[in-house]
Amino acid sequence: MDNVDDGSVITRQGLQCLLDALAQRGYTVVGPTVRDQAIVYEELARTDELPAGWTDEQDGGHYRLKRRSDEALFGYAVGPHSWKRFLHPPKVSLWQATRNGDELRFVPARDEPPRYAFIGVRACELAAISIQDRVLMGDEYADPHYRSRREQAFLVALNCSEAGGTCFCDSMNTGPDVKEGYDLVLTELLDGDNHLFLIRSGSEEGAEILAELPREPATEAHQAAATAVVEKTRSQMGRSMPQTAIPALLMDNLEHPRWDEVADRCLSCSNCTMVCPTCFCTTVEDTSDLEGVTAERSRRWDSCFTSDFSYIHGGSVRSSTRSRYRQWMTHKLATWVDQFGTSGCVGCGRCITWCPVGIDITEEVRAIHDDVSSRDKE
Amino acid sequence: MARSDQKPRLGVWKFASCDGCQLTLLDCEDELLQVAGAVDIAYFPEATRGSVRGTYDLSLVEGSITTLHDAERIQDVRRRSRTLVTIGACATAGGIQALRNFADIDDFMAAVYAHPEYIETLSTSTPIADHVPVDFELRGCPISKQQLLEVLSAYLCGRRPVTPAHSVCLDCKLRGNVCVMVAHGTPCLGPMTHSGCNALCPSYNRGCYGCYGPKENPNAPALSERLDQLGMGRAERLRFYRTFNAWAGPFREESERHEP
Ligand code: SF4
Ligand code: SF4
Ligand code: SF4
Ligand code: SF4
Ligand code: SF4
Numbered sequence: 159m160d161n162v163d164d165g166s167v168i169t170r171q172g173l174q175c176l177l178d179a180l181a182q183r184g185y186t187v188v189g190p191t192v193r194d195q196a197i198v199y200e201e202l203a204r205t206d207e208l209p210a211g212w213t214d215e216q217d218g219g220h221y222r223l224k225r226r227s228d229e230a231l232f233g234y235a236v237g238p239h240s241w242k243r244f245l246h247p248p249k250v251s252l253w254q255a256t257r258n259g260d261e262l263r264f265v266p267a268r269d270e271p272p273r274y275a276f277i278g279v280r281a282c283e284l285a286a287i288s289i290q291d292r293v294l295m296g297d298e299y300a301d302p303h304y305r306s307r308r309e310q311a312f313l314v315a316l317n318c319s320e321a322g323g324t325c326f327c328d329s330m331n332t333g334p335d336v337k338e339g340y341d342l343v344l345t346e347l348l349d350g351d352n353h354l355f356l357i358r359s360g361s362e363e364g365a366e367i368l369a370e371l372p373r374e375p376a377t378e379a380h381q382a383a384a385t386a387v388v389e390k391t392r393s394q395m396g397r398s399m400p401q402t403a404i405p406a407l408l409m410d411n412l413e414h415p416r417w418d419e420v421a422d423r424c425l426s427c428s429n430c431t432m433v434c435p436t437c438f439c440t441t442v443e444d445t446s447d448l449e450g451v452t453a454e455r456s457r458r459w460d461s462c463f464t465s466d467f468s469y470i471h472g473g474s475v476r477s478s479t480r481s482r483y484r485q486w487m488t489h490k491l492a493t494w495v496d497q498f499g500t501s502g503c504v505g506c507g508r509c510i511t512w513c514p515v516g517i518d519i520t521e522e523v524r525a526i527h528d529d530v531s532s533r534d535k536e
Numbered sequence: 537m538a539r540s541d542q543k544p545r546l547g548v549w550k551f552a553s554c555d556g557c558q559l560t561l562l563d564c565e566d567e568l569l570q571v572a573g574a575v576d577i578a579y580f581p582e583a584t585r586g587s588v589r590g591t592y593d594l595s596l597v598e599g600s601i602t603t604l605h606d607a608e609r610i611q612d613v614r615r616r617s618r619t620l621v622t623i624g625a626c627a628t629a630g631g632i633q634a635l636r637n638f639a640d641i642d643d644f645m646a647a648v649y650a651h652p653e654y655i656e657t658l659s660t661s662t663p664i665a666d667h668v669p670v671d672f673e674l675r676g677c678p679i680s681k682q683q684l685l686e687v688l689s690a691y692l693c694g695r696r697p698v699t700p701a702h703s704v705c706l707d708c709k710l711r712g713n714v715c716v717m718v719a720h721g722t723p724c725l726g727p728m729t730h731s732g733c734n735a736l737c738p739s740y741n742r743g744c745y746g747c748y749g750p751k752e753n754p755n756a757p758a759l760s761e762r763l764d765q766l767g768m769g770r771a772e773r774l775r776f777y778r779t780f781n782a783w784a785g786p787f788r789e790e791s792e793r794h795e796p
Contacts, residue, residue, distance in 0.1 A: 194714040194719070195714065195720055198712070198714065219717075219718055219762070220718060222719070223719075238714055238715065238718075238719070239712060248710040248711075423755075423758050424755065425703070425754070425758055427706075427726070428702060428705060428706045429715070429727075432705070432706060432709035432710075433709065443698045445689065446689050446693050446695070447689055448567065448571060448573075448688060449570060449574060450574075450689075450692060450693050458710060459710060461702070461706060464700070464702040464706070465701065465702075465752045465753060466701070478753075479753060479755065512715055512718055514705070514715070514718060514724070514759075515761070
């Protein structure tokens with residue numbers, strides 16, 4: 159096997175060989191595709207299912223697919239889905255119980271997830287996966303459902319060639335360049351009709367698969383072009399997070415009037431938490447059948463924007479939208495650090511784009527920051 | 537908890553409504569036999585010829601109160617029922633017929649009937665809970681079959697039904713839908729509407745019409761502002777809020793804010 163880690167280049171046909179190689183190894187291949195006027199993640203088999211020639215226009219509460227002037231396969235920013243849907247699924251059955259006379263039998267639900275291969279995992283998404291790794295399997299209380307999916311997953315990462323209008327990974331130090339945690343990483347290089355992908359491996363299995371692909375060694379010009387792609391993306395960030403000690407800023411201003419102001423606009427609809435690739439909260443639901451013979455416990459995504467989320471004996475702890483928005487933002491940006499050692503935000507911008515009223519987490523931080531620093535100056 | 541041999545007596549009652557919610561029970565084809573096995577369907581005019589005698593362990597009440605006669609009849613139903621569950625937008629919010637609450641009933645009658653003098657009706661259509669204490673309200677126009685079965689199953693084993701009060705958006709995201717409001721600019725009531733339909737309309741690229749009424753803690757004025765930005769005018773918004781759940785608090789207040 160030659161040394162593939164110096165980088166190789168493959169063509170679009172080579173990319174098809176990659177999809178085939180993964181399928182052959184028994185992976186369920188999931189990647190970006192166009193559905194319902196957005197780029198979503200779904201199972202795919204062929205490169206022509208990728209969003210060739212499409213990009214997106216993103217802003218607070220706004221997403222539109224747009225035609226590109228070229229045939230780039232990955233010329234868009236992240237959409238409404240994240241890999242969380244596959245690694246930490248929205249609904250999971252936990253167990254069933256059946257009653258036979260006076261005897262009760264509990265049977266754990268069979269959970270035999272597919273081995274996933276993800277195509278086009280962005281830097282911010284790798285960071286989000288590593289955060290969920292910490293949360294869901296980082297200590298002795300691992301979630302078996304997450305772990306069984308995660309440990310088998312094969313990640314084909316992607317250096318971003320396009321930042322979206324709500325991306326701010328650069329200011330969260332998570333992107334747009336892929337640094338670690340992948341099996342293979344691609345950079346799409348488009349030069350007129352010359353459509354290539356610089357590819358590098360980051361794991362043994364990645365190297366094995368790469369060795370099977372038709373490829374050419376990458377030249378210095380390819381490497382330079384790939385660096386230029388990422389640097390151009392870095393200069394296009396649609397948003398940025400204020401560079402300040404955010405945990406202290408928020409925790410010192412829990413009664414700031416800005417929380418009331420944002421609560422006036424917030425619908426408490428939970429979209430931000432659902433689309434966030436790091437939010438992990440779930441609730442359990444118990445149901446039983448009409449005959450009272452079988453019962454089932456299942457788990458589904460929940461959100462700190464619902465009243466049930468903080469319901470304890472006597473009522474909901476967070477009944478106001480103000481307290482819910484504050485919970486979400488302080489958890490993402492402040493208490494997450496105490497809990498898990500990093501920020502809970504990777505700067506993917508999904509919560510901004512998919513908030514129906516376009517509430518912008520960077521703008522909310524900036525509002526408190528600017529107000530506090532202007533008062534400090536007085 | 538072992539069940540007693542005595543099956544609970546079920547009554548299904550109709551007030552001003554279209555029958556759609558009661559028919560949901562008949563629509564439970566696969567489960568209907570199970571239902572009949574678990575409860576004694578003692579009064580259900582849509583399905584059987586029963587009598588209004590005796591008492592009922594569980595009453596499902598469909599429809600709103602629009603006549604004096606019904607206002608008295610619901611008192612009788614309540615007296616005869618150990619547990620009373622209202623089903624559907626008519627029973628829980630007054631239904632589409634609550635549009636009369638915003639107008640002059642005499643004008644309506646004159647427009648619809650050749651001899652309005654023969655019509656005896658109240659000037660309002662109101663939910664059952666305005667008249668008698670209600671143990672549980674199941675929303676929807678019509679109600680969902682799964683939710684009805686869940687309410688019955690929960691009742692039978694004495695647990696709380698799983699009918700969460702969160703937004704349609706949460707279910708929409710569980711399903712992996714692309715948001716029609718954000719990605720298509722289609723007005724959607726999902727962010728203020730109670731869960732229950734499993735985000736049916738957005739799953740077919742339509743905006744939510746609010747069939748399940750307000751979710752807990754809705755913020756209609758903020759949604760109106762967004763609808764306005766999407767190009768939905770004031771009069772259109774008024775009509776958007778004023779449908780099956782027009783009389784439900786947050787929908788009512790928001791539509792009234794939009795009156796000329
Ligand atoms: S908080 Fe928003 S920007 Fe940050 S990771 Fe979550 S969805 Fe992305
Ligand atoms: S922000 Fe809310 S939903 Fe997300 S992880 Fe924190 S508590 Fe859970
Ligand atoms: S946030 Fe950064 S890494 Fe994520 S899609 Fe945007 S540019 Fe790429
Ligand atoms: S911030 Fe936006 S997405 Fe999140 S709950 Fe509020 S309105 Fe919904
Ligand atoms: S389509 Fe409607 S219900 Fe679904 S997330 Fe968007 S606003 Fe909410």
